[in-house]
Amino acid sequence: LRSNATHTVCTCRHLSSFAVLMALYPVEPDYGLEMLTKIGLSLSLVCLVLSILTFKFCRSIQGTRTTIHLHLCICLFMADLVFLVGISQTEPEGGCRLVAGLLHFFFLGVMTWMLLEGVQLYRMVVLVFNATIRPLYLYLFGYGIPLAIVVLSAIIRPKGYGTKQHCWLSLKDGLIWSFFGPVCFIIILNIFFFIITVWRLAQKFTTLNPDLSKLHKIRAFTVTAVAQMCILGLMWVFGAFLFDEGMTVVEYFFTILNSLQGVLVFVMHCLLSKQVRDEYVQFLSCICTPQKKRYSDFSSTNPSSSQSQGSRSGQHTGESQI
Template sequence: MELKWALLLGLFLPSCSGCHTGYTSYEQKCVDEDECAVFPVVCGDHAQCVNTEGSYYCRCHEGFEMSLTGPCKDMDECKDAPDVCGTDGSCYNHQGGYSCKCDQGYSNYGHNQSKCIEMDCNQFGPLSVDHRPKKLKQLMSLLKKSCESLNDPHGEHLTGEELLQNVFSSSDELLSEGTIADGETLNQFLDAVENSMRLIGPQLKEPVTRMETHNTFAEVAVMRGQTPPSGRITLSTDSALFSASWETVVGESYPGFAFAALVSYKDLNSSSDLLYKISRERPDDEERGVSYQLNSKVVTAVISNAETKQLSEPVMLVFTHEEEREESEGVTYSCVYWDDAEGVWSGRGCEGAWSNSTHTVCYWSHFSTFAVLMALYPVQDTFELVMITRVGLALSLVCLFLCILTFKFCRSIQGTRTSIHLHLSISLFIADLVFLCGISSTHNQVACGIVAGLLHFFFLSAFCWMLLEGVQIYRMVVMVFHTTLKHLYMYLVGYGAPLVIVIISAITFPAGYGTKRHCWLSLDRYFILSFFAPVCIIVILNGFVFIITIWKLAKNFSSLNPDLSSLKQIRSFTVAAVAQLCILGGTWIFGFFLFQEKGTEVMLYLFTILNSLQGALIFIMHCLLPKPVRTEYYNLFGRMRPHKKKAKYRTSPSQTSSSQKPLRSDGSTAETHI
């Protein structure tokens, strides 16, 4: 029964009598036949067989074209495209391709199917100047030799990668030696790098080449083909990013290749003289005392397009800041390029820029060597700060003048310590007076230098007299009051030592006295240390002296028969001297931190307040707090009121015998008779 139904169905089902051309029968189905596999040589030797559904076609290899009569035939590029080698090269056709032979003075950089471009090897030749660094001469000689070898097809020449390595090795040596200091040498170096990249870029084999050495970092991109590349290109180094369109890189003429290079110099810093020339474009900044510094690595951007003086589309450069600082009233960032014609950093050609604390984005309409310039504007003194300074210094001068009169004419306190306090007050009085009257006399350079020198001398003198007081108190403890210092020795330390320091400093760096903002010591060449270094030494020595003095006092207090009145007197002297050290030394500690980056405004106010109140604090400690001085003041005020009966101020016998006793003729002081 099953066999019967099977025979009946077979009568009505269609049968496959044959498949169409290009198909073959497989399990009673027609499937595509792969002619390329069945007949491998169906397209000949110069074409590739490509199978399709039900058929196939032949794709000619590069340099061949379809023939109407048979397989692919050789294409005569020299005949079909007469300008394939350019106007300065000869085209030679061969099986499957062609080659260009360039005329003398032209080259296609070793790619014999690229157009011939004019080679100017004389740009690497010796210049008229003879003071170029030796390494720069060797680099130029290497580039010229490599350039000339490109015109000789049979000559030996370095590959692009080898030449790039040699160029960067020479650059490392130049930058490490620090020989690139003047504008002329910098011009020659940057021109050599730019021209070397134009020579090396087309010779590189890889689409992207990155190379990093000790002082340089570069990335180079190369594109080749019959048609110009399109889209955007982005290059980056350790400190910068470059972005542009390939259309900008190619330009008007496309010789069969295009390249772009970005080179970053890790240790190329412009001297202050080159940065100072920027003031030609910004005369107002020079008057305001604005200083400049590069805040990014210097980078050179090079493209194959020779017409880069005015681009149709700006290119973008993103710089990473060397020093992270927020842009504010005191700091601004500018995009600059090296103007080799003027020998200065210039901002001309920058189409736009924006910055934050870490990066600056620049848009340029031309190519060159670029960087980010940071302008540091001097902090303007506020009205409150000026008033604090003037009022505080005026009060300090009045108090110091009273101190001078007291120490000079008050007989009950005459002695070595009083002489030291007298000269300390005189030094501070003159320093504060000069500071108040001449600190802003920056319009006259000579006068400003004299003011800075006087401040340097008298402030150092005040510290030296403070050191003498510490020594005197120590001697009083060790020798139990029976001690004094000769005035000649005190003058040699109090005035002689500061004078020697000022004379040596003035001879070493006379320009260090006076700045554009204030008549004080300059920060250049660490000249400010001629003041801070002696101050730190004196403060440290005084600290050691007071520590030993306090230890001796404690030892004397614990002895079997201590002279309590004398020891208590010395203790009060020591406390006053330590407080004085804290006032003078602490003030200039804030002055030192004033030159640091952080906390400048707070330190400025603390320094100004403490410095302007030094005289008042000294007057309180040495004139108002000691009881013998107060007694003299009370008696003086009593004598100034003759219409009333003078009220005699009673003192204890010990005070009468000790504090009011005049100086003895043998040179000892009242301090030896307490």
């Protein structure tokens, strides 16, 4: 900012984008990446709130799969919010470590809930009876596995949470693999479940008396689950290509796709679902109906009121009403 013969006053600002989460090298400050991250995350947060409200209050779609989607969106919302607010807050050191731990937990939570959807689809196709999973087991797996990984990582590498530049996992001691390793493992498991699911679906379609309506429904669920895995899982694998400096194009591509994950989830599970769209239409009609009703009531009461006014005037003037 200013300097003299003995002193120099400087300013320092930590710029943050999604690229810092997977880059295996120190990411240089880039205003373009930072703005893309902020805009994308802001849109994602709005869409995730709409998704959470939809999964919570739409009665026609309630079930195990909707519960999984609800908690997946909650984890993604919290991860995006913590990233947007705290990724650059490197002081105080304890607060920075807390932010890094929360990011680690919620991003892993997104992956474990995505794995649970693959397991649920597998059970729907392979286990025709008793295919639902108890909510308690969902919560224990969906939140317990990420919590166990974070606690073990914090015990083994307590100084690996938070760096001088960002509140994320340190690259120096290899703690980043406590995130990237589970992500790769979950994606491989999901691919296995989806392959088995598609194979069994193909077998069921060739049977003599297939339940076509149920099979078409499961097939649609499988397609959206595979698309979701590409959005939430394979994008992180794409970030593994950030292994060397100067990969600006990869940084931008990775940042744009990951910051818009919430938007893509809302479009895929809400806007592209006919059942959810019908719920939206019904909700909007309920909001607009009272106004129309009040207008129609006013219109219907007008003739009677005018007639009563006419009778009253007739009584005063002595004219008869026929």
